[in-house]
Every structure is written in C-alpha cells, then in structure tokens.
Amino acid sequence: MRQETDQITSRFPSFGRLKSTSWCGYTLGTRDDARIEAPGPTDTRLVGLLDAMDDKALRKDLADPALQFKPATPADLPPEIDKLLPEGAEWMVSERINATITEDLYPGTFYYDRRSGQVLFDCVNPFRKEDHPAVVPSQ
Secondary structure, X not given: OEOOHHHHHOOOXXXXXXXXXXXXXXXXXXXXXXXXXXXXXXXXXXXXXXXXXXXXXXXHHHHOHHHOOEEOOOOOOOHHHHOOOOOOXXXXXXXXXXXXXXXXXXXXXXXXXXXXXXXXEEEEOOOOHHHOOOOOOOO
8 A cells, every 4th residue: 555646646637736645556467356357467557545635626527517427336446445435435437537537548437426525546557647748639
C-alpha cells in the first residue's frame, strides 16, 4: 500500500491537488486476477482511492446529467484497497468520465462516491500525462 500523491496526480491531473491517496500497483499475472485474460508481461494494474483537496468539481460532475452517471459496484478489488472503502458509499460511474480521463488509451474505471466525495480508480497501464502529451489534430 502506498500513499505518494505525485504518482496519482501525474496520471490523473484532472482531480487537482490531493488531500490523500492510498493505492497499490502490481504486475498482472502475478496474482489471481480475472479481469484481464492473458495479460502482457509488463501490464500493471493500479487501484486506489483518492480524496481531492477541492471536491467541488467532482460534485459538479455528479450533478451534470450530460455525464450520465449510473450506480455501480466495484468488484475484484485487492483486499488492501477493499478494506479502505468508505462505509455506505454510493458509487457512481460515467463512461464519459472514464473516456475523458483515460483518453481511451488504456482501460480504466473511476468510481465517484456521492457521500464522501472520494474517487476509487482501477486502471491498467495508466501513464503519466507528461509522458504522453495530448495530440492536437491538424486543421
């Protein structure tokens, strides 16, 4: 279990500065993981919770009907993360948010908790944004 915020903010900068985060990363194929069949030798799953300094943007997203949040239940979490989940959480997921954060370049799900304002993230091979700058289409 790790708590370094820079590893998470560099991958998910849209959440801004973090109060705290707890996360773990591991190479797929080294643990029982039914989420991905035949992972590559360097595929890494990153799972954790983050608590943004300012959760107003998160709560604004949750209230935006265009983002089409739906109730969701996280599954197959590592035990060290599962034990940290807030009691009575109301997890919500938006496919649009997932696609925006991952830029459709890697699999990832971001569960927003209506009650605590925390985010549970579960991704495979998320990269640091500075390693993959956004490509601006030519006109």
